[in-house]
Amino acid sequence: MKRGEVFNRVADILVDLFLCDKVDISNNTVSEQIPGWDSLSHTILLVSLSNEFGIQISEENKFSNIGELVAFIFNSLNKANNEPIDDVFDENKVKTLLKMKEFEKAIKYLETILMSYPENLKCLQYGFRAYMNLQQYEQAGRIAEKALSLNSNNFVNIIHLGLYHSAIGNSEQAILLFKRALEIKPNNLIALTELAKIYFNLKDENSATSYCNQAKLIDPHNQLVHSLIAQGHSKSKTEISNNRTNTDIQAKLPKNENSANKERVFNFDQLETADICNGKICFLKKIYNSQIKYCFYYNDKSNIKDRLFVLFHGNVDRSKQAIPTFARWNWHNILPGRILSVFDSTLFLYDKVNMAWYLGSPSLNLLSDFMTIVKYIASAKNINTNNIITLGSSGGGFAAIRAASILGCSALVVNPQLNILNYRGFSKKLETAYGDKLSKLFPMEMLDVSESILKGKINKLVYAQNIHDDLHYNNYFLPLKAQLSSAQSNPNIKLLTYEDKNGGHSHIAGNVFTKMLKGYFLMT
Numbered sequence: 001m002k003r004g005e006v007f008n009r010v011a012d013i014l015v016d017l018f019l020c021d022k023v024d025i026s027n028n029t030v031s032e033q034i035p036g037w038d039s040l041s042h043t044i045l046l047v048s049l050s051n052e053f054g055i056q057i058s059e060e061n062k063f064s065n066i067g068e069l070v071a072f073i074f075n076s077l078n079k080a081n082n083e084p085i086d087d088v089f090d091e092n093k094v095k096t097l098l099k100m101k102e103f104e105k106a107i108k109y110l111e112t113i114l115m116s117y118p119e120n121l122k123c124l125q126y127g128f129r130a131y132m133n134l135q136q137y138e139q140a141g142r143i144a145e146k147a148l149s150l151n152s153n154n155f156v157n158i159i160h161l162g163l164y165h166s167a168i169g170n171s172e173q174a175i176l177l178f179k180r181a182l183e184i185k186p187n188n189l190i191a192l193t194e195l196a197k198i199y200f201n202l203k204d205e206n207s208a209t210s211y212c213n214q215a216k217l218i219d220p221h222n223q224l225v226h227s228l229i230a231q232g233h234s235k236s237k238t239e240i241s242n243n244r245t246n247t248d249i250q251a252k253l254p255k256n257e258n259s260a261n262k263e264r265v266f267n268f269d270q271l272e273t274a275d276i277c278n279g280k281i282c283f284l285k286k287i288y289n290s291q292i293k294y295c296f297y298y299n300d301k302s303n304i305k306d307r308l309f310v311l312f313h314g315n316v317d318r319s320k321q322a323i324p325t326f327a328r329w330n331w332h333n334i335l336p337g338r339i340l341s342v343f344d345s346t347l348f349l350y351d352k353v354n355m356a357w358y359l360g361s362p363s364l365n366l367l368s369d370f371m372t373i374v375k376y377i378a379s380a381k382n383i384n385t386n387n388i389i390t391l392g393s394s395g396g397g398f399a400a401i402r403a404a405s406i407l408g409c410s411a412l413v414v415n416p417q418l419n420i421l422n423y424r425g426f427s428k429k430l431e432t433a434y435g436d437k438l439s440k441l442f443p444m445e446m447l448d449v450s451e452s453i454l455k456g457k458i459n460k461l462v463y464a465q466n467i468h469d470d471l472h473y474n475n476y477f478l479p480l481k482a483q484l485s486s487a488q489s490n491p492n493i494k495l496l497t498y499e500d501k502n503g504g505h506s507h508i509a510g511n512v513f514t515k516m517l518k519g520y521f522l523m524t
Contacts (some may be wrong), residue, residue: 010049010070046333049073089113094126103130119150121157123462125484128160153330155184159191171198179322189225195322196228207322221283264379293348294373297326299339307337307387308378310403314394315355315426316347323347327396330369337389340377342370344399348498350433355426357417358399361432362441367399371406385409386459389520392416395426410460412516415469418476419448442479454483456490462519464496464512473497494519 046057057072088390098104107130113123131140144161151157162177175198181191192215199208199504208228215225324343329391332339346356346367360366378388388409390400397416404411417423421438431437438447445451453461464478481495496510496519 010073054473076280089117089120089123091122094156094302098126098129098133099131103133106130107134121147121151121154125156125160128164132163135167136162137168141168153184155181155188158184159188162191162194166194166198171202174198176324187214189215189219189222192218192223193228196225200228237370293345294370295324295326295338295343295345295508296370296373297329297341297343298377299329299332299341301332302335302337302339304336305338305381306383307389308374308381308383309335309337309339310374310388310390310400311339311341312358312390312392312396312399312403313341313344314392314396316344318347318351318354327392335391336517337387338381338383340374350430353430353433355395356394356430357420358402359420359438359446365446368405371403374403374407401449401452401458402446404459404461405449405457408457408459410462410520411458412462412464412520413511414464414512414516415466415472416463416476418453418480420452421447422475450480450483453480453493456492458492459493460494462494462496462516464516466499466500467497468499470499493521 061180063386094106094109097103107127107318110123110127110130114120114127118121124143128140128147129142131143134384141161141164144157144164147154148157148161158177158181160183160237162174165171165174165177175195178191178195178198181188182195185191196208196215197209199205199211212225212229213461216229219225220467264521309326309331311329311331313325316323316325324345324347326341326343328335329339329341342358344356344358346358346360347353348358349361358367358370360369371493374388375385378385385408388407390403390407390409390411391413392398392400393414393416397413398418398420400411400413401416402416403409420427427438452458463477463480477495477497484490484493484495496515498515
């Protein structure tokens with residue numbers, strides 16, 4: 001990547017993140033150009049840049065201006081991708097061998113380089129392509145896993161592992177990886193078309209067509225996209241494939257992979273040793289309940305290992321965002337501890353529901369089950385319940401309060417609903433999905449968390465509210481504040497207000513979380 005390209009991408013990220021005017025990428029400091037800039041804004045920028053470029057940018061790196069920041073990224077990219085090129089690695093030779101389909105020769109050459117430079121991403125990525133072309137999936141999968149373990153935010157690494165899982169028929173994992181790739185590059189044709197192929201094979205024509213249409217908007221003349229649309233519209237029962245049959249693929253897999261459960265189903269007793277504790281998106285099904293998948297993303301990158309943040313999401317615009325989705329899963333540079341981002345699996349059950357407050361179903365106490373998973377992971381990692389903190393905003397804030405009351409841990413919430421029944425726009429849609437009134441289907445403690453707060457079921461609570469979010473400020477925050485004022489003061493409950501005229505209910509500025517964390521630690 002050229003230096004100018006790095007400059008332009010950094011500028012675009014600044015504009016998108018902080019909604020400022022076009023940024024002058026000269027030697028100006030960022031704080032001079034963006035109103036309200038603070039240390040947390042700086043941290044959020046570094047996290048976003050780390051994800052965009054697939055490199056680690058620590059808060060310890062200090063940059064006096066944007067030019068220095070771009071120079072650091074440019075040099076890091078060269079170091080990560082080209083370390084041995086100047087001395088011994090002939091990249092053109094590898095490209096020529098791959099172009100001539102001399103895949104075995106390419107692998108032999110790359111193996112000699114990797115003996116001296118075992119962690120060079122470019123060599124690993126070329127090796128993956130060679131192994132995939134030879135349909136040597138075990139080796140391709142191993143090398144893709146290694147590359148991703150070296151740099152989990154590298155877009156190419158994510159795509160490669162997705163292609164591997166797609167090739168061996170592991171659709172669930174492939175979907176998650178391609179969706180993760182789209183979080184980094186939303187307009188990437190490879191990820192979009194691969195998702196379309198998988199969904200067509202799964203007979204989910206709506207999802208497949210949606211991804212095809214997104215791809216078509218990006219490149220209206222792309223032949224593959226048109227081919228996929230044509231095949232999807234046809235009534236043929238033939239699967240859309242990469243010219244490989246499942247039988248061919250399975251024959252090439254080693255026995256232990258061939259027999260592996262493709263949905264990554266784990267027994268609770270296996271949690272401590274299963275790879276769900278290695279910073280990956282995971283599925284879990286309880287043996288006695290096969291109706292729903294439990295989805296979460298575990299991020300273990302923080303240097304602080306004795307604290308666990310459990311994150312919940314609110315409304316999901318399903319016309320724009322595929323599920324599962326994981327709120328703030330990459331905030332390891334912002335939140336001082338491990339992160340477990342939890343998806344509301346209720347949305348798997350009801351296609352037209354955007355927010356379900358992690359209710360599950362009348363026969364399934366979803367949030368209680370999730371907190372059992374949290375206890376197992378915390379136990380495996382030697383994390384005390386007092387160091388477990390749930391976090392969420394809006395509907396995710398409601399879930400965070402309820403989850404904390406179940407486990408007896410602490411919660412940080414922003415603009416939450418406290419009583420689902422009072423939030424009629426969303427609760428009515430949920431009642432339509434369930435076919436009955438929520439008050440008839442669920443106990444009140446699952447619909448109203450005010451009593452849990454007042455009765456002190458939560459270890460510590462920091463509740464932040466935007467005073468310009470009129471509905472939540474007047475309907476939830478002020479009544480709770482009045483109830484707490486009339487009762488005996490609770491030193492473990494801290495109510496904060498902030499002003500954001502433009503943000504309203506949904507947008508939450510980074511400095512709000514700074515205040516909340518300060519409030520929490522002042523209580524400890």
